[in-house]
Amino acid sequence: MILLHGLFASKDNFHSLSRRLSHQFTVYALDLRNHGESFHDPEMSYQGMAADTAAFIEELGLGPAAVFGHSIGGKVAMELALSQPVLISALVVEDIAPKQYPPRLAREVQALAELPVTDFTTRPEAEKWMIGKLANPAVARFLMKNLVSAEGGGYFLRLNIEAIQSNLDTLLDFPSSSRSFQGPALFIRGGSSDYIQDDDFSLITRYFPNSHVETLDGATHWVHAEQPDAVADLVLDFF
Incomplete structure (x- = not known):
């Protein structure tokens, strides 16, 4: 399967x-x-x-x-x-x-696109930022599963949010x-x-x-x- x-x-x-x-x-x-x-x-x-x-x-x-x-x-x-x-x-x-x-998920896509990944030193900082953007802790934490640790320190977003954003109409x-x-x-x-x-x-x-x-x-x-x-x-x- x-x-x-x-x-x-x-x-x-x-x-x-x-x-x-x-x-x-x-x-x-x-x-x-x-x-x-x-x-x-x-x-x-x-x-x-x-x-x-x-x-x-x-x-x-x-x-x-x-x-x-x-x-x-x-x-x-x-x-x-x-x-x-x-x-x-x-x-x-x-x-x-x-x-x-109909149009949906644009707010979540925009929040991920605007996420200042290089500004964060801890995951809770990133989650707090996303919760402030979306006012929904459960959705914010779900989205933040895409924030992963970089080898040299810091974080990066493993989603290709640019491609998702430009293809959102197609995905809907x-x-x-x-x-x-x-x-x-x-x-x-x-x-x-x-x-x-x-x-x-x-x-x-x-x-x-x-x-x-x-x-x-x-x-x-x-x-x-x-x-x-x-x-x-x-x-x-x-x-």
């Missing part, structure tokens, strides 16, 4: 879920381009990130593989299933629909397609999230006719972080 994270996240965010799923699957958690330890590139389309994932699957001879994607990782997984279905045995999408979203959208993926697909949404609405079910079914949606009550957009056991149970029951 291939795990694909959401915006501002990395493969490290899948530790709990990976442990649970590893009882049934060999699990590979990937860093998308411009995130984590992966390469930086000014181009950040879903077609490009799906091609990255396809290259990984093909190089290691893993196909067909199950693919789990959260948020933009879910859009990458959907694009991969639509464009190269031979590589995908099944699809799990967490809290995202194959549609264009989804590539239009006349194709569909006929394999099994599970969509998991947070009951307290607005990312998958009831009105989206018909669109999901058009692209993924062999799909169904499960809702985890009380969960927000970060479903697997808040309810890792419940998400793992849904995925394992699905398979």
